[in-house]
Amino acid sequence: GSELLEQERSKSKINVDTLSAFLHSREGLARKRRVLKILENDKVFNKEQNYFAGRIDRFETALARAKKLRQLVIRHGWDNDDRMVANELISEPGPYGLHESMFLITLRDQGSPEQHERFLKQAEKYKYIGCYAQTELGHGSNVRGLETTATWNTEDQTFTIDSPTLTASKWWIGSLGRTANHAVVMAQLIINGKSHGPHPFVVQIRDMSTHEPLKDIHIGDIGPKFGYNTMDNGFLLFNKVKVPHISMLARHSRVDPKTNKYVKPSSPSLVFGTLTWVRSTIVMQAGGVLARGVTIATRYCAFQDRDAPSDAGGENQVLNYTTVQIRLLPLLATTFALHFTGKAMMALYGASQKKMSQDVGKVGGPERGAGPEETHSGSDLLADLHATSCGLKSLASYTAVEGLEVCRRACGGHGYSSFSGIGSWYADYLPTATWEGDNYMLTQQVARYLLKSARSVLKGNEPSNDTTAILANFLARQDQGAAFDVLGNDADIVAAYAWRSAFLTFEALKHRDEQKKAWNDLLVDFYRLSRAHSQYMVVKNFYETLQSPPSDLDPETLGVLHKLFRLYALHTLESEASEFYTSSAVTVRQIQLARTSAVMKLLQDIRPHAVRLVDSWDFPDWQLDSSLGRYDGKVYEDMFHRASELNPLNRITVDPYPDSPTLFKKNEAGALKPKL
Amino acid sequence: GSELLEQERSKSKINVDTLSAFLHSREGLARKRRVLKILENDKVFNKEQNYFAGRIDRFETALARAKKLRQLVIRHGWDNDDRMVANELISEPGPYGLHESMFLITLRDQGSPEQHERFLKQAEKYKYIGCYAQTELGHGSNVRGLETTATWNTEDQTFTIDSPTLTASKWWIGSLGRTANHAVVMAQLIINGKSHGPHPFVVQIRDMSTHEPLKDIHIGDIGPKFGYNTMDNGFLLFNKVKVPHISMLARHSRVDPKTNKYVKPSSPSLVFGTLTWVRSTIVMQAGGVLARGVTIATRYCAFQDRDAPSDAGGENQVLNYTTVQIRLLPLLATTFALHFTGKAMMALYGASQKKMSQDVGKVGGPERGAGPEETHSGSDLLADLHATSCGLKSLASYTAVEGLEVCRRACGGHGYSSFSGIGSWYADYLPTATWEGDNYMLTQQVARYLLKSARSVLKGNEPSNDTTAILANFLARQDQGAAFDVLGNDADIVAAYAWRSAFLTFEALKHRDEQKKAWNDLLVDFYRLSRAHSQYMVVKNFYETLQSPPSDLDPETLGVLHKLFRLYALHTLESEASEFYTSSAVTVRQIQLARTSAVMKLLQDIRPHAVRLVDSWDFPDWQLDSSLGRYDGKVYEDMFHRASELNPLNRITVDPYPDSPTLFKKNEAGALKPKL
Ligand SMILES: Cc1cc2nc3c(=O)[nH]c(=O)nc-3n(C[C@H](O)[C@H](O)[C@H](O)COP(=O)(O)OP(=O)(O)OC[C@H]3O[C@@H](n4cnc5c(N)ncnc54)[C@H](O)[C@@H]3O)c2cc1C
Ligand SMILES: Cc1cc2nc3c(=O)[nH]c(=O)nc-3n(C[C@H](O)[C@H](O)[C@H](O)COP(=O)(O)OP(=O)(O)OC[C@H]3O[C@@H](n4cnc5c(N)ncnc54)[C@H](O)[C@@H]3O)c2cc1C
Structure with missing residues (x-):
């Protein structure tokens, strides 16, 4: 129970406060507290009936909330960031959603x-x-x-x-x-x-x-x-x-x-810019989206007490089973990987906006929707930004989508209860994989860009950015082969990811330009290529973030972040093992070692810090609205309260006998409907 | 639109009628028609409001249906199979569910x-x-x-x-x-x-x-x-x-x-028998569960008309994109693979029941829940049955769960609509991964059984069943190595799967018995091992089913089934590539060929038959309750009808302005509530 969570917290020295500030900034944390206080105290935002209400009641409540939020914006003089934070805390789409964004x-x-x-x-x-x-x-x-x-x-x-x-x-x-x-x-x-x-x-x-x-x-x-x-x-x-x-x-x-x-x-490139911005935002949010599920599942699995299996040395939490660790801890690492990547993506976007506004009038932009293959040569930066945002949007949103379901299932039966708070969050997030460019379709844009870059490198053009640099490096060293020390050296991990991406790019180029395969016949390869390249970018961003950490991050915390980097990179590497061999970036032996010892060792090392790491994501209980993910571990009390006190179905008495035409003998369910 | 589905059907010579009979038997098909007729004409079973109603209304309707079904059983003298078919057609869990099963x-x-x-x-x-x-x-x-x-x-x-x-x-x-x-x-x-x-x-x-x-x-x-x-x-x-x-x-x-x-x-082995039976039933049903999603997605993607992309040679259906094919067609193959495996599982169960009733009183059974490692030596058959049912339950239910989401997403935005019929089906099926033995936990039983078998083989005992036979074969040939012609020879595909399973078994045994690793440290390996062994069983069952097909199956249809076998086996092989290399069951070159040519070629070959293949699963529209999966392809008409005529939210007029306290100016949603 609850005391286990406290023990967990006392066993790790992760500095939750500095790590939170690193993730969200002090200003962001303060903003959240300030807005939360106002929402929590307003009965329109009371979440108690959210999981019970039918569609029409939910819509009615959402409309009331949307109106109220608008009133709060005016009353408190909230800026756009305040409003966004409020929406995140409320955590449900509302009827003003598209008005306040795309309209x-x-x-x-x-x-x-x-x-x-x-x-x-x-x-x-x-x-x-x-x-x-x-x-x-x-x-x-x-x-x-x-x-x-x-x-x-x-x-x-x-x-x-x-x-x-x-x-x-x-x-x-x-x-x-x-x-x-x-x-x-x-x-x-x-x-x-x-x-x-x-x-x-x-x-x-x-x-x-x-x-x-x-x-x-x-x-x-x-x-x-x-x-x-x-x-x-x-x-x-x-x-x-x-x-x-x-x-x-x-x-x-x-x-x-x-x-x-x-x-x-x-100047159509500005239109183009909006789409890129929307996708970048999706990348930016994906880490946090996934982190909600990881927070809930990690707390619940650390909280849940078990009879010690005879062979497990007297340990007694579900999170101690290695089959639970292998599902949750790599996802925990992924939340950080995606978050740092999102930040880098936003930085890239900002830089390109700045560059573009300096260049205004100088170069023509690409035609909308045509994709970078057809863009003017002057718009390299834009093309890179476009491809990066497409590839990362696809990878990041799928990773979050799939990870959330893994988290939910790891909680066993209780994960299936609405009170877990993961299911509805998953269901609401899902369309992100489809809108702003379907995740499969987008990968064609990435491939198109990589092919174009590879053609340029093959022609002997000087590398002008990171993508062309890794392609040129691969070309130059291709014959010598690679010998990356992925188990011993972090820079080599990044290099191995770069190598695989470059290998797949030139493979695809061969199919397209030499073997003249039809575009449609290559879509599956393109999907893999985009995924590989995007994973490279994620690994690289995570690595680079840790190269220059904020000065107030203590060595212990930084050390664990470093392990999370290795866990993300090596676990992904062994999941995608065959592309890594085929490209000769690593050997079979290295993969075997990664799988059977390196990853298992990292799980063990990270395990004691799991609860504090999720704590540092800093989700208020009010936001998560989850019995399983409660900070204080009062899981069962909360489930029981919701089931027995808040549940309208329990205000109904049925007549269960097949011969009786009566269905409900008594129905007082309406009594629980909130007054708006 | 609709005419495309008709064209699809005219292009393939698959004999839907004989294939359906092969899958479901003539008797089963007739039963379904008979029961369907009665349900369809009863207003209690009218599904029109299913997707709209809130929990309490849905529960009320489900209770009314449960009562009515019981009355129908009596009125028409339905047997248990009739009732089960009725439940499948109604497709929602009902309040008598546990009474009629476990109680x-x-x-x-x-x-x-x-x-x-x-x-x-x-x-x-x-x-x-x-x-x-x-x-x-x-x-x-x-x-x-x-x-x-x-x-x-x-x-x-x-x-x-x-x-x-x-x-x-x-x-x-x-x-x-x-x-x-x-x-x-x-x-x-x-x-x-x-x-x-x-x-x-x-x-x-x-x-x-x-x-x-x-x-x-x-x-x-x-x-x-x-x-x-x-x-x-x-x-x-x-x-x-x-x-x-x-x-x-x-x-x-x-x-x-x-x-x-x-x-x-x-005689505790009888208790044990019930659990095995329940798991076997899950295996038996998994193919059909997945087939609903595959049917809906395949029809929708064949129906959906598109502007021809410049490079695709004038083709115009979403199902022609290879990135759509690679998601749906291997799953189509999987439906058959699981179905045949389920049949084999039930046959194994039947055989062991027969054997056991002959042996009654001769040997003691295992203690409940302890797993086969601790069973008496005489109960080999039971232990094999137990392990098989655990491994296949885990693999089959996860495969169905994950496949359904792939199908839903492949439909793009419309897959997200409740009218797709996939989402609710997925959500209702999900607990199958958790109950009757959590899918991760069960794999320990399989590993325990395989380790025990391997120990017996190492001791030099004669192989007594298929499992010990493949282990013994691996031991004997281990030094020579394997050279399976997976691309050319179907028996070799099965052998390669057996090889990988045996390789992983002896690896695990080494970790456990020689290196004395703790049980908990091996759970991840055990999970992989169980998955590998279960995939072997699926491949083998599919293969064997096609070795002795029913005599009335025409060569064209049989030929396509054969391709589905190869697609399932080779696609799974390349998805799990790294274990196949590591065990030396196949070479890197073979995997590359499987991926880039064999699988792509199979997609192309199977593509024209996709619609008829799903037709042969024989789901009535009434059962699927899906706009996207309609047999006649009237997708848009149906979506429009449901959205505009059946949707209670459209009986509501809101006041949208933030300053107005009025939420609903008019609310006539209740008018659509069904009379029960
Ligand atoms: C819709 C639904 C209907 C149900 N109906 C009934 C019913 O009618 N009657 C009834 O009695 N029960 C019912 N159940 C309960 C169901 O049987 C349990 O949910 C199931 O047994 C799993 O137990 P759990 O939920 O406690 O999961 P847990 O055992 O808590 O599992 C949580 C996590 O821990 C892992 N784990 C647990 N133990 C181990 C281990 N030893 N080794 C490695 N990993 C482990 C699991 O893999 C999982 O990820 C129902 C459940 C659902 C969801
Ligand atoms: C909850 C939600 C909210 C939405 N809100 C809005 C809104 O406010 N305004 C608005 O205008 N739209 C909105 N949309 C629509 C959304 O933008 C579309 O769903 C999205 O553009 C995908 O289009 P589609 O649904 O037609 O999918 P499709 O394009 O039909 O995709 C179906 C399948 O075909 C594949 N496919 C399609 N084209 C290709 C290709 N060229 N190459 C390879 N594969 C391909 C896809 O991968 C997918 O598997 C919303 C959608 C959802 C689900």
Whole structure:
């Protein structure tokens, strides 16, 4: 029980405070405490019925919370970071979600000054509440295939927005189903019978006072989902709806109402920038997303007391089973690996934004969506940033998704209870693998970039960045072969990952350029290549972070972080063993040793620090909302309380006999519904 | 859209009818049709609101269905198989679930004739409605740690059932929360201060007429779960409750009321047999469980029309992307592999039951729960059966669990909609990985058995079954090394799997017997070993099934099944590549070829048959309840219908503005609630 958790904490010297500050910054920690205090004390944010309520009640509560949060922002003068922290603490998607993200961002980034005045101002005041309507029932990843049209009417200088078919219906659109009164609609711009591809239009969709859909507009919620049920993802059909000229967001491209001509985008790379930013954010968050599951499972498995198996030397916690350690501790290492990678990704993004704003006007950007293979040669930095964000988004979100399920299952039966807090978190996070570029599709962008870089290196061009440097290094040393001391030397681990990535790149290049294989026949190789390259980046970022740690990190803590680095790197290496051999980066013997001794030894070394390491992620109990993951280890008391006191089903008495038509003899479940 | 599915079906010559009959038997197919007709026409079984309803409504509906099903059984004189088929078609756990399985089985298998008269008869008439209460809040896998006590009272010849602590509360018990009026309770039998370990007691827990809990008994539902929410898993606490002598199920062991002595079980191997049977059933079902997801994803990905990517030669279905094929087609192969393995497992079970009943009284059985390492030498067959069922249960259920999520994700955004039908199926199936032996724990049993077999072989004993035969073969040929032609010869594939399993067994034996490593330090190796050995069994069973196919299977269909065998075997081989090299079962070159050419070629060959292959699994649309998996491909119409017509959230109008305290301006959601 509880006392075991306390013992755990007393056995390790990890400095939770400095490590937390290293992860989140002192300012971040203080912000969280400040916001938490306000939320915790507001009954609208009381989470007690979250796991019990059905969809409609949950949606109603989420709407109440969204409104309240907006009021708090005004009352306390919260900035954007405060609001984001509040959302993280509340931990459920809400009906203003897309308004506060994509709707506002798109208006800001793609609207002209006049449109800012007309739309953005109203949106910032929550008079216009909006959503971002791109995906259609029949068209997701393939944006060019969108069917919704916006046809320019020369006679009255308006656009007609239309959904010609059922498959043209907008679908999945967050905040649209019940909440939004405006939408940014992506539609094929048609002028004089000619299509110019998808463009964004701001369209009013519901009446500002009755909130009923406007004439010739059909809207609704798309129904329940695996998760995300506090959000009203919606559908939207237009039956030839006219909107004025100002509706088309005109910062980048526009229709000249005098000439009826299409005016091309001057700087599409900025559009491109938004997508990269969104993906970078996903990378940044993935470590923390996974850390919630790891925190819960680690605490629970350290807390759970067991009869000592005869052979285990009198130990008595589930976390002492090596089959539990091998599932949880590498994931614990992964949370740090992803977090440091996320920070590096954001830094790269920042640097490139700075560079770009210096270069503005100098070089043309790439065409949207075409991917870097077709970009101008001057935009190297952007191409690198783009590929990095694609590869890491795919790897990081899958790693978090899969890791969360591993954590849940490691908790045995209780992991299956909603009170574990992992299941709903997993379910809500899942779409991250699909949106902002499906995780499989994105890997093609990475491969395209690596192939292009390899071609450049083969031509003898000087390496201009890390990617071309590792490719050139591989080419130069390929014949000598590699002899990396992955078990003894950390820099060699990074080098072995680089070697494997370069090996796979040139393999793919051979298939593509020499053997002329079809692109589609190479997708599986590309997926592997992207994964390998992204793992290289993660290992490298983790390694580099530990090369220059903050000065206040004590040697003990740093030593454990160092072991986490090795655990992440060696465990991943042995899981992907065959690519490492095939590339001759390591020998069979090294893999065997990594598996049977190095990794097992690291598990043993890290084991005593596990609880303090998860403590340093600093999740308040209120945020986790988990019986299993409670800081104080009052697991069973909490489960019992929730089951017996908070559970509406226990307010019902059934008639169990097959012959009786009565189902419920008594039903007082409604008594537990929260007053909002 | 739809027409693409028709084209798919016309392009392949797979004989769906004979293949279905091969999988399910003609009789099984006819049974399904007959039962389906009755269920489909009964409004209680109407599934329209399943995905929308909250927990309490779902539970109410599930109770109504359970009652109705019981009435149908009587009205139509359905046998047990009919009832099971009905449950499969309804596809949701129901409140009679544990009554109809573990409660009845335990009464039957462990009750004396007198107890059959007293309890079983009432249970069969659904007067007693029961559950099986073993697991406790603090004790699951570790049955010996149960805290509930049943103390024998010499003075009045009763037992006192007691829960001394909170952690002793029964927990997770299916059908207990609201439904059952009786329970089989596993409790530590204490006579004269001495504990004799856990034994089963039949205890009345609720009043037969008011259905309220009896005095000193605290019961309730444990709350919502990741899935299984139509079931009332419950908790149960006893405050010193007296029950009569007849309550202790006395077929195997009992308390002699005259002498107050404990009488030991005469034949515990029968108890053991029930567990093996339950696990075998899980193995038998795993193929079909996975096949539902594969059917839905395959149809949807074949249906989904896309703009042709420039490089793909004008093809236009999502299923043509090789990154989609590599996810779905090996899983399609896996459904068959698991199904044939399940059949073989059931055959093995049947054979051993027959053998045992012949041997009754000749040899003593193993002690329950101790595992085969400690069994009598005469019980080889049982030990083999036990290990096989443990290993395959673990592998098969994990394979199905993980495969279902792969299928769901392969469908992109729409896979996340409840209407995909995969998410809820996955969520409901998940506990199979945890119950009847946690999938990680079970692998220790397999390793124990393999180590024991290896020791016997090392001693020079003649091989007595397949396991010892492959171990002996490895020992004999170990020095020569292996040279399996896995790419050219199917028997060699099976041999390579056997080789790897034997190699890992002797490796583990070395660690254990020579290096004297602690059991706990070897658990990870044991897990891998069990997985390897179980994969060998799956490959072997698939292979052997195709060696003697039914005579009416046409060569075209058989040819495709043969390719599925190779796809399963080679894809698994390359996923587990490193163990295959390390054991020298294959070379690096072979793996590379398997990966880059053999598997890719098989994907291409199987691709045209994918839709007909899933058709042959013969899931009625009514069973799948999936928009994406519809036989007729009316995917979008169905999604639209459900979202706009059946969705209660669309009967609500919100007030979206943050300043307004009104949340719902109009709420007519209740109108859609089904009349039961
Ligand atoms: C919860 C949720 C919220 C959402 N919110 C919004 C929103 O607010 N606004 C909005 O506009 N959209 C939204 N979306 C939609 C989301 O952006 C799309 O789901 C996403 O773009 C993927 O498209 P898709 O669903 O059509 O998948 P598909 O593109 O149909 O993918 C299906 C399968 O095909 C594969 N595939 C597809 N194309 C290729 C290719 N070229 N090469 C190889 N493989 C391929 C994929 O890997 C996948 O396995 C949301 C989705 C979800 C799940
Ligand atoms: C939906 C559902 C329905 C259920 N219905 C019933 C029912 O009707 N009646 C009933 O009696 N029970 C029921 N159960 C309980 C079920 O049988 C237990 O959950 C199961 O036995 C696992 O025990 P646990 O939950 O305590 O897991 P634990 O044993 O606590 O496992 C936790 C973790 O520890 C690991 N672990 C545990 N022991 C060992 C070991 N010795 N070596 C290595 N690793 C180990 C496991 O791998 C797992 O990762 C149900 C459970 C669920 C989820």
